[in-house]
Amino acid sequence: MATDATTTKFQNPTDFRPDFHSEKISSATSYDGLHFWQYMISGSIAGLVEHMAMFPVDTVKTHMQAIGSCPIKSVSVTHVLNSLLESGGPSSLYRGIAAMALGAGPAHAVHFSVYEVCKKHLSRDNPNSSIAHAISGVCATVASDAVFTPMDMVKQRLQLGSDSVYKGVWDCVKRVVREEGFGAFYASYRTTVLMNAPFTAVYFATYEAAKKGLMEISPESANDENWVLHATAGAAAGALAAAITTPLDVVKTQLQCQELVMPLPLMM
Numbered sequence: 001m002a003t004d005a006t007t008t009k010f011q012n013p014t015d016f017r018p019d020f021h022s023e024k025i026s027s028a029t030s031y032d033g034l035h036f037w038q039y040m041i042s043g044s045i046a047g048l049v050e051h052m053a054m055f056p057v058d059t060v061k062t063h064m065q066a067i068g069s070c071p072i073k074s075v076s077v078t079h080v081l082n083s084l085l086e087s088g089g090p091s092s093l094y095r096g097i098a099a100m101a102l103g104a105g106p107a108h109a110v111h112f113s114v115y116e117v118c119k120k121h122l123s124r125d126n127p128n129s130s131i132a133h134a135i136s137g138v139c140a141t142v143a144s145d146a147v148f149t150p151m152d153m154v155k156q157r158l159q160l161g162s163d164s165v166y167k168g169v170w171d172c173v174k175r176v177v178r179e180e181g182f183g184a185f186y187a188s189y190r191t192t193v194l195m196n197a198p199f200t201a202v203y204f205a206t207y208e209a210a211k212k213g214l215m216e217i218s219p220e221s222a223n224d225e226n227w228v229l230h231a232t233a234g235a236a237a238g239a240l241a242a243a244i245t246t247p248l249d250v251v252k253t254q255l256q257c258q259e260l261v262m263p264l265p266l267m268m
Contacts, residue, residue: 039116040109047108051100056093059084062159065253096158099169103151111144115204128212130205137200145192150185152192153256160257188255195248199241207237 051058063080084092118139123132154172157165166172176184210233 036113036117039113043112044105044109046112047104048101051104052097055097055100059093059095059159062156062253062257065250066156066160066257095161096155096169099151099155099158099172102169103148103155107144107148107151110147111140114143115140128208130209133208134201134205137204138197141196141200142193145189145196149189149192153185153188156253156256188252191248191252191255195245195252199245202244203237203241206240207233210236 060077060080063084064075064077088095115136118136119132122135123129126132154169154176157172157176158169166175211229214229214233
C-alpha cells in the first residue's frame with residue numbers, strides 16, 4: 001500500500017524534476033527584481049544625463065577652484081561666466097564634455113551596480129540600515145573612482161585650457177602620458193576617494209533616510225516609484241554631502257590641473 005501511494009503521488013514524471021530555473025533567476029537578480037546588467041545600464045544613463053545637464057556649472061566650478069592657486073585668490077560666478085563667454089563663446093562651457101562622457105558612463109555603471117549588490121548583502125536583515133547604505137556607497141565610490149579619475153583629469157584640463165593648449169581628448173591623453181607619465185592620471189585618486197567616500201556615505205544614508213521619512217509623512221501619496229519623492233530626497237542628500245566635501249573637491253581640482261596654466265581672461 002505504501003508503494004502504491006508513493007507511485008500515485010509521483011505518477012507524473014515531471015514531479016521528479018527539480019526546479020533549477022527559478023533558483024537561477026533568483027541568483028541572477030541583484031536587488032528589487034532587477035538584474036545586475038540592468039543596474040549597470042540604468043546607472044550609466046543616469047550618470048550621463050546628470051553630468052551633461054550640469055556640465056556648464058561644472059566648468060564654472062572648475063575654473064573657480066583652480067584659480068585659488070593663482071595670484072587672484074577668488075572670483076565670483078558672474079566673473080568666471082562672463083570671462084568664459086567673452087573668450088570662447090557658449091561652446092567654452094562645454095569644452096571637455098567628450099572626456100566626461102567617456103568616463104562617466106562606465107563609472108556610473110560600476111557605481112550603481114556595486115552599490116546595489118553591496119546593499120543587498122549588507123542590509124539583508126535590515127533594509128533600512130543607514131550603516132549598510134553608507135558602507136555600500138563607499139564601496140561603490142572606491143570602484144567607480146578607479147574608472148572615472150583618468151577621464152576626470154582630462155576633462156578638467158580641457159575645461160581650463162583653450163583650444164590652443166589641447167586639441168581634444170586624445171591629444172590631451174597623449175601629451176600627459178608623454179610629458180608627465182601615466183601616474184598623472186591618478187595623481188588625485190587618493191584625494192578623490194577621500195572626498196567621494198564621505199560624500200557617497202552621507203549622500204546614500206541621507207537619501208534613504210529622507211525617502212523613508214517622506215513616505216511615512218504622506219503614505220497615501222508616496223510610493224517607491226514616485227519621482228517627486230526621489231528628487232526631493234536626492235536634492236536634500238546632495239546638498240548636505242556637497243557642503244561637507246567641497247574643500248576636498250578644491251584640492252582634487254588643483255592636483256589634477258597642477259601642470260596647467262590658467263587661461264589669461266581669468267587672471268586679469
